[in-house]
Structures are given as C-alpha cells and as structure tokens.
Amino acid sequence: MIDHSLVEMMLMHYAAGHLRPTEALLVACHVALNPLARRKLEAFEAMGAKMICECPEEDAAPVSKDCFEKVMARIESPAPPAPAHTPMQQDAAIPPAVMKLLCGNCTERSIRWQKLQSGVEAVSLHVPAGSPCRHRLRLLRLSPHQQTPAHSHAGREVTLVLQGGFSDHTGSYRAGDLIVIDDKTFVHAPRAGADGCLCLMLTDAPLLFRRVRIWFFGFFKRV
Amino acid sequence: MIAVCTKPCAWPPESLAFRPLARLKQLMVPATPQDTAHIPAAAPPQTQTHNALLAAVGARQDRDAFRTLFEYYAPRLKSYLLKNGAAEALAEEIVQNTFVTIWEKAAQYDPQKAAASTWIFTIARNRRIDTLRREKYVEVDSDNPALEHAATTDAPDDAYADTATIEKLRAAISALPEEQAKLLRMAFFEDKTHQAIADETRIPLGTVKSRLRLALEKLRGGFTPRKKTEESQ
Missing domain, CATH: 1.10.1740.10 (RNA polymerase sigma factor, region 2, helix turn helix motif)
Structure with a gap:
C-alpha cells in the first residue's frame, strides 16, 4: 500500500534538516510545485522555531563575548558576490536544481534520453555528494497513456511528478505530487495520463519486474 | 572494476519505516513515568x-x-x-x-x-x-512563477486555498499528548535516531516509532485530506 503519511515524515525531516541531499532535492522540488506541501513545510518549520524559542533560559548556550563583533566585522568586510539566481523558464518542467545534476550543459531539449522500451525513456542524474551510495536519481518520461510493466520495489522509491501525471490502482497523481513507496509487497503498473508523464525518481534498490524477460532487460539497463 | 560500497546506508531512515505491529505493541505498553515529563512551557515569544x-x-x-x-x-x-x-x-x-x-x-x-x-x-x-x-542544502525555490503557475492552474483544490492551515497544524502540535510531543521534539529538535530516543527514555523502540507515527498522523489530520488519492483507494 502507498502510505501517504511517509510524505509528511519526509517534510518533517526536511524541516529539521535531517535529509540527505538526494531526498532534500525531491522534497524541495515537491514543495516548490505544491502549495499545500509548502504550507505543511512552513508549519513544521514554525514548529522548529517554536522549539527554539521555548528553550528554557538555563538551557540556552551563551555565545562567546566577541561573537557579535565577529559577525559585524564579517558584515562590514566586502562580501563575495552572491551566485546568480537562475529563474526557471516559463515553459520548463524540470526545476533548475535538477537540471544541474544532468551531465554536461544540456538544456531540457538536448537531454539524451535512454529508451528503455517503446514510450518509456529515462536519464540518470548525478547523485549529489553526501548521499548514500545506493541512491539513484533519474528522470523518467512516459508517452501519453503508456503503461509501464508491473513491478515491485526491492527498496524505497520516492517519485515526484514534474509534468503530466500517472495513475495506478491506488489512485491518480499529478504534477507536484510526491509518492513514497516503501513496501516490498506492493506491486503496481502505473499508466501515464493523457499528457504523458515526466517524473523524478529516487530509488535505493532496483525495481523488480514481474516478467523475467523484462526484468533481464531492465537489469542490463539498470532500471 | 567493481566498486564495493562499505559505508552503511542511511536510507531508509528509521523514522520512515512502516511497522504495523508497533501500533499493537504501543497499545500494550503502559506509559512510563519519564513519558509524561513536562516540557517547560515558556512564555510565548514576542x-x-x-x-x-x-x-x-x-x-x-x-x-x-x-x-x-x-x-x-x-x-x-x-x-x-x-x-x-x-x-x-x-x-x-x-x-x-x-x-x-x-x-x-x-x-x-x-x-x-x-x-x-x-x-x-x-x-x-x-x-x-x-x-x-x-x-x-537544497533550498526551496520560493519565487518561481512558472512552478506557481503550474501548481495553481493544476490544483483547484480548496485544500490549498485554506490559509489557516499553518494555524491548524500549530494547534494540532500543541494538542498532542505529552508523550508524543516529547518524542517528536527529540526526533525533530535534537536529531536523535529512534534508537537513541528509545535508550534515553527507556521506551521500547517499537513504541517510540508508533508514537511518532501517531503524532504525525494527528498532525496530518490538521490538513484537508488528499481527496483524490484516498477516495480512490
């Protein structure tokens, strides 16, 4: 079963700053795309702030006497220019933070998609430093109404829908939805919606396809 | 060459694990005295x-x-x-x-x-x-007109139009039973693993997990449910 409270768990851990870069990337994009998720995150951050403010006086750790002066000295010294903020193109579906993880300086149109089967394309992303080595990030693109073969998950799979949507027997998901699957017995065969589906996936183990031939195929393609 | 990873993998974090049995156990283990220790309520910040x-x-x-x-x-x-x-x-x-x-x-x-x-x-x-x-840290890109646009046109849910959501969640947090609030505080504020929390509070690990889970589920109740996915299940 898809357990939706796992998404809240991830939001809470993002708010607390506990997530690895790969997980943080998915949550940050989810929050940027989904106003409800942003409100939830703000609420968890408010919870963090409340905990800091409620810290009893005797628990507060005094800072050294010259701490404030050091801060002011740094403020007064000329600061290095801040990196330019790259705003997202109006028609772009892939957030800039994700584009950075693609090999080379490719744009959304020049991505070299790897065809896994008819109507299913994927591209692997660079995994940011500091993430567990088993984490794999990839973009997956499904043609309209394309169904993927039925598969189960050997590990955890976190999927963020960037564009379009997909549905399976548990429901339908659309741009901005984050889906956390952490159930080895859960089998599904997602089908893309009428606009196709572009999603960002984080997995820590291969997907297990139900049909051996596809499994082999997928194994060599490292799906 | 085959690269062998020897680092222990931190994914999935303990906190995301789903343990249906834990809830059963939680019902069977009475609250310990440490459980109900009071979190000092400071004056509301100005x-x-x-x-x-x-x-x-x-x-x-x-x-x-x-x-x-x-x-x-x-x-x-x-x-x-x-x-x-x-x-x-x-x-x-x-x-x-x-x-x-x-x-x-x-x-x-x-x-x-x-x-x-x-x-x-x-x-x-x-x-x-x-x-x-x-x-x-991957920060949320909060000023993204394209994403805003996509999200608002695509999600006519009344859920997100509800401006009182944060207030609701705040109310839900303050209404949590003491033992859940305490564990949530330890997991969130002190970055303790569930095992460390269990050791420190002498609450069984399964209970720690299920209480956190219950706490999050209550907080979740502070939001309008995700209709489209839950209805179809």
Missing part, C-alpha cells in the same frame, strides 16, 4: 516584536534591532546546534554564519509570509548543513 525588529534590519540596516535579535536567538540557536551534535567551536561558527546571512537577506524578509523566528530557524538549519557538509 512574535510581533521580533517581526518588527527583523523588518527594521531589512528596511534600514538597524544595528540595534540586529543586536537585540542576536542576543535573543544566538544562545538559543547555539543550544540547538550543540544538541544536534555540533562541537562548541563549530556551533559558534554556524551561529556567526547564520547571523551574517540574516543581515544579508533581511531585506527579503516579509512579515506577512513568516514569523521572524521561523525565518531565522530555516536560515540556521540551512547554514548548519552547509557548514557541516560543505555542500549547500
């Missing part, structure tokens, strides 16, 4: 004052306001950082980084959008990770 101070720093680089904020938040942030495992010198460095960033970004602060305390907390959290990992 939210309005802090918001005004931070806005003053942003609007006219008000140093006195900045100093007042520093004196209130620096020791508290340091305490938070020490509890999260930073060493003394490192905690101090992160506090400094945080306040330099607060000064630089204060002009972007909007009291309508967030309380000063929340804004300061998120900066401290991000600077903590930047400093520890030498790698930037």
